[in-house]
Amino acid sequence: MKHRCSYRVRFHDTLVLGYALAGKSAMALQMFGRMRFQGLDLDTFAYHVLLNALVDESCFDAVDMIAKQISLRGFDNGITHCILVKCWCKQNKLEEAEAYLRGLAESRKPVGGHAVSIIVSALCKGNRFQHAATLLEEFTELNVPMEQAYGIWLQNVVQRGKLNWYLNFINRKKLFSRNVPRLFQYNVLVLRLLREYRLNDVFDLLIEMENDGISPDKVTMNAVLCFFCKAGMVDVAIELYNSRSEFGLSLNRMTYSDLINNLCWNGVIDEAYCVLRNSVREGYFPSKKTFSILAGALCREEKFDRIKELVVSSLEQKFRPCYDVCDSFIVALCKANRVEDAYLLHGEISRINKDMSSKTYFHLIHGFCKSNRGDIAAALLLEMQEKGHKPTRKLFRYVICCLCDMQSLENQFFKLLEMQLSHFEPSSHIFNFFIAGAGHAKKPELAREVFEIMLRSGIKPSLRSDIFMLHSYLKNDRISDALNFFNDVRQRRQIGRKLYSSIVVGLCKADKVDYALNFMREMRNNNVFPSMECYEHLIQLFCWKESYSLAVSLVNELEQTRGYITSFIGNVLLLHSLKTKKLYKAWVQFREGQDETSDISLLGQLIGIFSGCMEANQDIKSLEEIIAKCFPVDVYTYNTLLRKLSESKVDLAFELYDWICEKGYEPNRWTYDIIIHCLLRKGRRAEAQRWLEEMFEKGFDLTERTKLLI
Numbered sequence: 001m002k003h004r005c006s007y008r009v010r011f012h013d014t015l016v017l018g019y020a021l022a023g024k025s026a027m028a029l030q031m032f033g034r035m036r037f038q039g040l041d042l043d044t045f046a047y048h049v050l051l052n053a054l055v056d057e058s059c060f061d062a063v064d065m066i067a068k069q070i071s072l073r074g075f076d077n078g079i080t081h082c083i084l085v086k087c088w089c090k091q092n093k094l095e096e097a098e099a100y101l102r103g104l105a106e107s108r109k110p111v112g113g114h115a116v117s118i119i120v121s122a123l124c125k126g127n128r129f130q131h132a133a134t135l136l137e138e139f140t141e142l143n144v145p146m147e148q149a150y151g152i153w154l155q156n157v158v159q160r161g162k163l164n165w166y167l168n169f170i171n172r173k174k175l176f177s178r179n180v181p182r183l184f185q186y187n188v189l190v191l192r193l194l195r196e197y198r199l200n201d202v203f204d205l206l207i208e209m210e211n212d213g214i215s216p217d218k219v220t221m222n223a224v225l226c227f228f229c230k231a232g233m234v235d236v237a238i239e240l241y242n243s244r245s246e247f248g249l250s251l252n253r254m255t256y257s258d259l260i261n262n263l264c265w266n267g268v269i270d271e272a273y274c275v276l277r278n279s280v281r282e283g284y285f286p287s288k289k290t291f292s293i294l295a296g297a298l299c300r301e302e303k304f305d306r307i308k309e310l311v312v313s314s315l316e317q318k319f320r321p322c323y324d325v326c327d328s329f330i331v332a333l334c335k336a337n338r339v340e341d342a343y344l345l346h347g348e349i350s351r352i353n354k355d356m357s358s359k360t361y362f363h364l365i366h367g368f369c370k371s372n373r374g375d376i377a378a379a380l381l382l383e384m385q386e387k388g389h390k391p392t393r394k395l396f397r398y399v400i401c402c403l404c405d406m407q408s409l410e411n412q413f414f415k416l417l418e419m420q421l422s423h424f425e426p427s428s429h430i431f432n433f434f435i436a437g438a439g440h441a442k443k444p445e446l447a448r449e450v451f452e453i454m455l456r457s458g459i460k461p462s463l464r465s466d467i468f469m470l471h472s473y474l475k476n477d478r479i480s481d482a483l484n485f486f487n488d489v490r491q492r493r494q495i496g497r498k499l500y501s502s503i504v505v506g507l508c509k510a511d512k513v514d515y516a517l518n519f520m521r522e523m524r525n526n527n528v529f530p531s532m533e534c535y536e537h538l539i540q541l542f543c544w545k546e547s548y549s550l551a552v553s554l555v556n557e558l559e560q561t562r563g564y565i566t567s568f569i570g571n572v573l574l575l576h577s578l579k580t581k582k583l584y585k586a587w588v589q590f591r592e593g594q595d596e597t598s599d600i601s602l603l604g605q606l607i608g609i610f611s612g613c614m615e616a617n618q619d620i621k622s623l624e625e626i627i628a629k630c631f632p633v634d635v636y637t638y639n640t641l642l643r644k645l646s647e648s649k650v651d652l653a654f655e656l657y658d659w660i661c662e663k664g665y666e667p668n669r670w671t672y673d674i675i676i677h678c679l680l681r682k683g684r685r686a687e688a689q690r691w692l693e694e695m696f697e698k699g700f701d702l703t704e705r706t707k708l709l710i
Helices: 002-021 025-037 044-056 061-071 078-090 092-104 113-125 129-141 147-159 165-174 182-195 201-212 219-228 234-242 253-265 269-281 288-300 304-316 320-335 339-351 357-370 374-386 393-404 409-423 426-442 442-457 463-474 479-492 499-511 512-526 532-544 547-559 566-577 584-589 599-611 622-629 634-645 650-662 669-681 685-697
Strands: none
Touching: 002 025, 002 044, 025 044, 044 061, 044 078, 061 078, 061 129, 078 092, 078 113, 092 113, 092 129, 092 320, 092 584, 113 129, 113 147, 113 165, 113 634, 129 147, 147 182, 147 374, 182 201, 182 219, 201 219, 219 234, 219 253, 219 532, 234 253, 269 288, 269 304, 288 304, 304 339, 320 339, 320 357, 339 357, 357 374, 357 393, 374 409, 393 409, 393 426, 409 426, 409 442, 426 442, 426 463, 442 463, 463 479, 463 499, 479 499, 499 512, 499 532, 532 547, 532 566, 547 566, 547 584, 547 599, 566 584, 566 599, 566 622, 566 634, 584 599, 599 634, 622 634, 622 650, 634 650, 634 669, 650 669, 669 685
């Protein structure tokens, strides 16, 4: 009977331990309750495992209850103290944690250094380094073992880049003069020497530590290595790294990253690769940035076998960050136009059931499209969808355009359509991808065939289907087909704003202004309000064709219906005002006898100023204020204003350039081209050359018009 009771106790203990360790503290508490109901109890070890699990899962009410049970049974010890301190720190109740430890010290109970370390770590995370230092001093005076706490404090100081503050603080307060671990004193001296760049003395000090039997800890050695890297002394850093076993050096993630980054920047790629491989073996994964830097370096050196070896070996060892590592390397290979290698690596990863991110699929698909391998791109697109990623319409279109450039385009195109319809529920959404893609690839016949297949399948075309089909005709100058299709749509649905806007804008882009204007009038007659995009394209097209009276009438219509114009329309009008006085004449003729006190009348004055028909103060601020009353100002507006001012005074152009930058706008190609063009016309070639160099540095090139002046 006694044996059976003992067995039951151990059995229940095991269940409570198992649930607690598995992160199921609620089940552990439930089992503990059953035990207590049956008169059974946990031992010291099980109580502490349960208490720690409750803290980890933030079950703070239950923590208090279990802590009381431990205290009542006399089980409380240093482990209990550490867990309770961790509990308070997790709730950010650091004052309570400190008070608890002080209470232990006052009641002559042993205070463990690990408990102090927990509070010090929490204070450092909250950037309260000075308070942590005061706490270290306080418990050092109480003869608490503080090696770990000092190490944690110093490690946080170094990692946060507060080395100068730390050394100044030590000197000012004159702390840690006694009862301080010798290793910590050595660390202070090492950091002082590093700040003074006394590198030989640092090395001698490390030898002295070895002779005294004091092994440099992680804080010391990592600080030294990071310093050498940041000081550009990579050769010294790698020498120290190679001697790490001699000094008992163990690197942290930050040091590995610094060392690898600096080796890559100095072109020592093989050494960087070896360091990274060692870090993986030791279970450290440098940051994504470090991996991408090394991946780029390995790709530039065409060391793709090493990339594959590193990734595959890490995957086989089931390291957690491999997902990101693989993505980074595959993307790097794609960017280096080595899509075949990237695809092989993708195959290795797929074999061990690792899924790739949508970004990785995007780069792989783009890479094969650039290589005219639409068949592989299409297979990857389907695989991407099966993995739960949603391709964008743009990516779908890119693949379809690639298929349309292949020799057996119809076979490949309809094969992909068939695969999509067999893998996913047929819908207008799927057909829309193919209609839009075929239209973009200049294959309107294919688009129409897909549209007919959709109809035969009994799927009703959506509004988007009709718009994409219409676009496929308009983009390929199949105007009569577009008009016929539009009339067919009239028979099936009521024509709304989106369809009207699509045909008006499409006809404008096809340079069919008369058709576009007729549809615009039809919209208004049918009480459909034209979109702003319709106005923008029509006004722009009328200005190109110098039909300024029609452009002005549309601007006037906008004033009456909406009361404002967009930046796009305003910029078009100002640009054409610079080219000709005809726009201003058309404006005056149309607006004659109308109210000239509204904001739209200010636009007329602005057109007059830019066309040179009206005199005005060329103060930048005044002109900007007038423009801002007419329409929202953007960088294109400033560029147009720049052209206007540069016609008379170059210095005004420089002033406006500074004004643009002060406003937070990024000067673009046209900004630089206008200034350089103006300087060349004025014969100021040396200044033009300086601006040209700055322009090239930003990746811009001159327009053909300006190149003729060089």
